[in-house]
Amino acid sequence: xxxxxxxxxxxxxxxxxxxxxxxxxxxxxxxxxxxxxxxxxxxxxxxxxxxxxxxxxxxxxxxxxxxxxxxxxxxxxxxxxxxxxxxxxxxxxxxxxxxxxxxxxxxxxxxxxxxxxxxxxxxxxxxxxxxxxxxxxxxxxxxxxxxxxxxxxxxxxxxxxxxxxxxxxxxxxxxxxxxxxxxxxxxxxxxxxxxxxxxxxxxxxxxxxxxxxxxxxxxxxxxxxxxxxxxxxxxxxxxxxxxxxxxxxxxxxxxxxxxxxxxxxxxxxxxxxxxxxxxxxxxxxxxxxxxxxxxxxxxxxxxxxxxxxxxxxxxxxxxxxxxxxxxxxxxxxxxxxxxxxxxxxxxxxxxxxxxxxxxxxxxxxxxxxxxxxxxxxxxxxxxxxxxxxxxxxxxxxxxxxxxxxxxxxxxxxxxxxxxxxxxxxxxxxxxxxxxxxxxxxxxxxxxxxxxxxxxxxxxxxxxxxxxxxxxxxxxxxxxxxxxxxxxxxxxxxxxxxxxxxxxxxxxxxxxxxxxxxxxxxxxxxxxxxxxxxxxxxxxxxxxxxxxxxxxxxxxxxxxxxxxxxxxxxxxxxxxxxxxxxxxxxxxxxxxxxxxxxxxxxxxxxxxxxxxxxxxxxxxxxxxxxxxxxxxxxxxxxxxxxxxxxxxxxxxxxxxxxxxxxxxxxxxxxxxxxxxxxxx
Amino acid sequence: xxxxxxxxxxxxxxxxxxxxxxxxxxxxxxxxxxxxxxxxxxxxxxxxxxxxxxxxxxxxxxxxxxxxxxxxxxxxxxxxxxxxxxxxxxxxxxxxxxxxx
Amino acid sequence: xxxxxxxxxxxxxxxxxxxxxxxxxxxxxxxxxxxxxxxxxxxxxxxxxxxxxxxxxxxxxxxxxxxxxxxxxxxxxxxxxxxxxxxxxxxxxxxxxxxxxxxxxxxxxxxxxxxxxxxxxxxxxxxxxxxxxxxxxxxxxxxxxxxxxxxxxxxxxxxxxxxxxxx
Numbered sequence: 002x003x004x005x006x007x008x009x010x011x012x013x014x015x016x017x018x019x020x021x022x023x024x025x026x027x028x029x030x031x032x033x034x035x036x037x038x039x040x041x042x043x044x045x046x047x048x049x050x051x052x053x054x055x056x057x058x059x060x061x062x063x064x065x066x067x068x069x070x071x072x073x074x075x076x077x078x079x080x081x082x083x084x085x086x087x088x089x090x091x092x093x094x095x096x097x098x099x100x101x102x103x104x105x106x107x108x109x110x111x112x113x114x115x116x117x118x119x120x121x122x123x124x125x126x127x128x129x130x131x132x133x134x135x136x137x138x139x140x141x142x143x144x145x146x147x148x149x150x151x152x153x154x155x156x157x158x159x160x161x162x163x164x165x166x167x168x169x170x171x172x173x174x175x176x177x178x179x180x181x182x183x184x185x186x187x188x189x190x191x192x193x194x195x196x197x198x199x200x201x202x203x204x205x206x207x208x209x210x211x212x213x214x215x216x217x218x219x220x221x222x223x224x225x226x227x228x229x230x231x232x233x234x235x236x237x238x239x240x241x242x243x244x245x246x247x248x249x250x251x252x253x254x255x256x257x258x259x260x261x262x263x264x265x266x267x268x269x270x271x272x273x274x275x276x277x278x279x280x281x282x283x284x285x286x287x288x289x290x291x292x293x294x295x296x297x298x299x300x301x302x303x304x305x306x307x308x309x310x311x312x313x314x315x316x317x318x319x320x321x322x323x324x325x326x327x328x329x330x331x332x333x334x335x336x337x338x339x340x341x342x343x344x345x346x347x348x349x350x351x352x353x354x355x356x357x358x359x360x361x362x363x364x365x366x367x368x369x370x371x372x373x374x375x376x377x378x379x380x381x382x383x384x385x386x387x388x389x390x391x392x393x394x395x396x397x398x399x400x401x402x403x404x405x406x407x408x409x410x411x412x413x414x415x416x417x418x419x420x421x422x423x424x425x426x427x428x429x430x431x432x433x434x435x436x437x438x439x440x441x442x443x444x445x446x447x448x449x450x451x452x453x454x455x456x457x458x459x460x461x462x463x464x465x466x467x468x469x470x471x472x473x474x475x476x477x478x479x480x481x482x483x484x485x486x487x488x489x490x491x492x493x494x495x496x497x498x499x500x501x502x503x504x505x506x507x508x509x510x511x512x513x514x515x516x517x518x519x520x521x522x523x524x525x526x527x528x529x530x531x532x533x534x535x536x537x538x539x540x541x542x543x544x545x546x547x548x549x550x551x552x553x554x555x556x557x558x559x560x561x562x563x564x565x566x567x568x569x570x571x572x573x574x575x576x577x578x579x580x581x582x583x584x585x586x587x588x589x590x591x592x593x594x595x596x597x598x599x600x601x602x603x604x605x606x607x608x609x610x611x612x613x614x615x616x617x618x619x620x621x622x623x624x625x626x627x628x629x630x631x632x633x634x635x636x637x638x639x640x641x642x643x644x645x646x647x648x649x650x651x652x653x654x655x656x657x658x659x660x661x662x663x664x665x666x667x668x669x670x671x672x673x674x675x676x677x678x679x680x
Numbered sequence: 681x682x683x684x685x686x687x688x689x690x691x692x693x694x695x696x697x698x699x700x701x702x703x704x705x706x707x708x709x710x711x712x713x714x715x716x717x718x719x720x721x722x723x724x725x726x727x728x729x730x731x732x733x734x735x736x737x738x739x740x741x742x743x744x745x746x747x748x749x750x751x752x753x754x755x756x757x758x759x760x761x762x763x764x765x766x767x768x769x770x771x772x773x774x775x776x777x778x779x780x781x
Numbered sequence: 782x783x784x785x786x787x788x789x790x791x792x793x794x795x796x797x798x799x800x801x802x803x804x805x806x807x808x809x810x811x812x813x814x815x816x817x818x819x820x821x822x823x824x825x826x827x828x829x830x831x832x833x834x835x836x837x838x839x840x841x842x843x844x845x846x847x848x849x850x851x852x853x854x855x856x857x858x859x860x861x862x863x864x865x866x867x868x869x870x871x872x873x874x875x876x877x878x879x880x881x882x883x884x885x886x887x888x889x890x891x892x893x894x895x896x897x898x899x900x901x902x903x904x905x906x907x908x909x910x911x912x913x914x915x916x917x918x919x920x921x922x923x924x925x926x927x928x929x930x931x932x933x934x935x936x937x938x939x940x941x942x943x944x945x946x947x948x
Binding site for chain 1: 703
Binding site: 695732747748756763 | 848900903924936939940
C-alpha cells in the first residue's frame with residue numbers, strides 16, 4: 002500500500018529545480034518586454050540551457066539523496082503557506098518522492114537535450130532575431146511549469162503547473178504566429194485542454210468537499226492519501242439534472258480527474274488538438290507533445306493511485322479508453338504522409354498504452370513506459386526535425402525517399418527510435434510495452450481484460466507497421482526528390498546531432514531499469530525490476546503482481562515480438578519490396594482508406610456539433626442581442642438618450658437668462674415656504 | 681405706542697410689496713436697485729415697530745446693521761452697474777441674459 | 782385719535798405714494814430717485830414717532846443723504862436722464878399681479894390680527910443715542926465690529942469694479 006506514514010524530511014533544495022528555469026524565463030521576459038534590449042545568441046543559449054542543465058544536476062543530486070543508505074525517503078521543500086483559511090491551509094511546497102524523482106529526471110534531462118537541439122534548429126529563424134530568444138523564454142517557462150506540476154506537494158500547486166503547461170503549449174504551438182493557421186492550432190490546443198481542466202477542477206472540489214465533511218480539509222497529496230480510506234466508499238447523489246444516480250465517491254472523483262487527463266494527455270474524446278499541435282516548431286513537438294506535457298495526465302493518475310485502486314469502475318473506464326484510443330490512433334497513423342502527423346498519432350496511441358496500464362493497476366508499468374517513451378519519442382521527433390531541416394522544411398514523406406545515402410547518421414538514430422517504439426528487444430520499448438501487455442492480460446478485475454490484451458497486441462503490430470512504413474518511405478527506396486534537390490540534402494549541425502546520439506543511447510539502454518523478473522531469474526539478479534521496486538512505496542499495490550506465471554509471461558512476450566516483427570515484415574513488403582502495392586490497396590479499399598486518412602472525420606463532427614453552435618450563440622445571442630442590443634442599446638445609449646430627451650428638450654428652457662424671471666421665481670418660492678411654515 | 685402694532689406691520693408689508701413689484705417689473709437696473717433699497721427699508725420699519733412694542737433695543741441695533749449693509753451693497757452694486765454700462769452701453773437688464781439655453 | 786397717530790397715518794400715506802411714484806415713474810430716472818428720497822424721509826419721520834430717534838437720524842443721514850446721492854451720481858455719470866424703454870408687457874399680467882398681491886396682503890393682515898403678543902410700555906430714554914450706544918457697545922459689539930469689515934470689503938470691491946482699465 003501507499004506508504005503515507007513515511008517521514009518526510011525538509012530541504013531547501015527542491016525549490017531551485019523549477020525556479021532556475023523560471024528565473025531564466027523572467028530575465029528573457031524583462032529583456033524582451035520591458036527593457037527591449039534582446040540578448041545575443043550566445044547569451045540566450047548560456048542562460049536558458051544553463052538554467053535547465055543546472056536544474057537537471059540538482060535533480061540528479063536530489064535523486065541520489067533519495068537512494069541513500071536508508072532507502073527511499075520523502076523530502077519536502079515548504080516555501081510558505083500560500084492559502085490559510087481557518088482549518089484549511091494550502092502550502093506552496095514541493096514533494097520529492099520516487100514518482101516525482103523519476104519525473105523530474107525525465108523532464109530536466111530530455112528538456113536539456115531539446116534545449117541544446119533547439120540551438121541548431123531555431124538558428125534557421127532569421128526572420129526576426131527576437132524569435133530565437135522568445136523561443137527559449139517560452140521553453141524555460143514551460144520547463145518551470147512542468148516541474149511545478151510534478152513537484153507539487155498538493156493539488157493546487159499541481160494545478161498551477163497544469164495550467165502553466167497549457168499556456169506554454171499555446172504559446173509554443175502558435176510560435177510562428179504570423180501564419181494564422183498556427184495561431185488557430187494553438188487556440189485549439191488551449192481550448193480543448195480547458196475542457197479537461199474543468200473536469201480536473203470539479204474533481205478537486207468534490208474531493209475537498211468530501212474530505213472537509215469528515216473533518217480533514219486538505220489538498221496535500223500525502224494527507225489526502227492518509228484520509229482517503231475514510232471517504233472512499235461514500236456515496237454521492239448526483240443532482241436531478243444529471244440523472245440523480247448514486248455514485249461511489251472514488252469513482253466519481255476518479256472520472257473527473259481522468260477527464261482532465263484526457264485533455265492534457267490527448268485521449269478520446271479530447272485528443273483532437275495533438276495532431277494540429279504539430280504546427281509548432283519540431284523541438285516543441287518533441288518536448289511538449291511527446292516527452293513531457295502530455296505525460297502529465299499519466300503522472301496525475303499515478304500520483305492518485307490510491308484513489309484509482311479504490312475505484313474499479315473508474316479504472317476500467319481508464320483502461321478501456323486507453324486501449325481504444327491506442328488502436329484508434331494507430332489506424333489513422335498508417336495512412337498519414339506528413340512525418341510529424343504520423344508521430345503525433347503515434348504519441349496518442351502510446352499514451353493510450355500508458356493509460357491502459359494505469360487502468361489495470363500497473364502504475365509502475367505506466368510510468369516505465371512514460372520514461373522510455375519520452376526517450377524514443379523525443380528521439381523520433383528530433384530525428385524527424387533533422388530530416389525536415391535537411392529537406393529545407395519539407396515535411397511530406399511523399400516527397401522524400403532514399404535519404405539514407407544522404408543523411409546516414411540521422412538515418413541510424415531514427416532507426417534506433419523506430420526499433421524502440423516497435424517493441425523489438427532489447428530496445429527499451431520492448432520491456433515497457435511488454436510489461437503493459439502483461440498487466441492487461443492479468444488484470445482480472447477489469448471486465449474483458451483479455452480483449453484489452455488483444456487490442457494491445459494488434460496495436461503493437463500496427464505501431465510497428467506504421468513506424469517502419471515511415472522509416473522506409475523516408476530513408477529507403479527510390480527517391481522522389483529531383484536530383485538537384487537531393488544533392489542539397491545534408492546532415493544537420495552538431496548541436497542538432499549530439500542530443501540525438503544521447504537519446505538513442507537511452508532508447509537502447511533505458512529498458513534495463515525495468516528488467517522483468519522472469520529474465521532476471523535466468524541471470525540470477527534478484528529484484529531486477531529496479532524501477533518497480535523504487536516506485537513501490539508510493540504506488541497503490543506496491544510492486545504490482547500481474548498474476549501471470551513465468552511460463553505464460555514468456556509466451557506472451559514471444560507473441561508480442563511476433564506481432565512487432567509481423568508489422569515490420571508487412572511494412573518491408575509494402576514499401577520496399579513491392580512499392581506499387583500500397584497504391585493498389587488504396588484503390589481497392591478507397592472508402593475505407595479515406596475514412597482513416599481523414600481521421601474518421603472527427604474534427605468535422607466536432608466542428609458541426611460543438612464549434613459552430615457555440616460560435617453562433619456567441620455571435621447572435623451574446624454579442625448582437627445582449628451586448629450590442631440590450632446593454633449598449635438600452636442601458637448605455639438608452640440612458641443617455643433618456644437624459645438628453647429630458648434635459649435637452651425639456652428642462653433647458655427653464656434657463657431663460659432673464660434675471661427678473663429668476664427673481665420672481667425666487668420670491669414665489671420664498672412665499673410658498675414661509676406660507677407653509679406659518680400654516 | 682401711538683398706533684396698534686398691526687398697522688405698522690401692515691405698512692411694512694405694503695412697502696415691501698411695492699418694492700418687490702418694482703424689482704420684478706422694471707427693466708432699468710438702477711431702478712431695480714432702488715426697489716431693493718425700498719424693500720430693505722420696509723424691513724427696517726418692521727424691526728423698529730417690534731423694537732418699540734416689546735421695549736427691546738436689539739431691533740434698532742439690527743436696523744443700524746441693515747442700513748450699513750445696504751450702504752455697502754449699493755456701493756458695490758453701482759460699481760457693477762458701471763461695469764455693465766461700459767460693456768454694453770446700456771443699463772437694460774434684458775441685455776444681460778447670456779446664461780440662457 | 783392723538784396727534785401722533787394722525788401724523789403717523791399722514792407720513793404712512795406719503796411713504797406709500799412716494800414708493801409708488803418711484804416704481805411707476807417710467808420716463809425719468811432722476812424723478813424716481815427723488816421719490817425715493819421722499820419715501821426715506823417719511824420713514825424717518827415714522828421712526829421718530831416710534832421712539833427710534835437715533836435710527837431716524839441715521840436713516841436720514843445715510844439713506845437719504847448718502848445712498849440716494851450715490852444713485853444720482855451714477856445716473857449723472859452714465860447720463861441716464863431718460864429711460865427710453867418701457868415696461869413692454871401686456872396689461873393683463875400686470876393687473877393680475879396687482880390683484881393677486883392685494884389679495885395676499887389682505888390675507889396676511891387678517892392672519893396678523895390677534896397673533897401678536899401684547900405691547901409693553903417703553904422705558905425712559907428708549908431709542909435715544911445713550912441707550913442705543915450702550916446696547917451697541919456692550920451686547921452687540923461683535924456685529925458692530927464685523928460690520929466694519931464688511932464696509933472695508935465693500936470699499937475695495939467698489940473701487941476695483943469701477944476702476945478704469947489701466948491698459
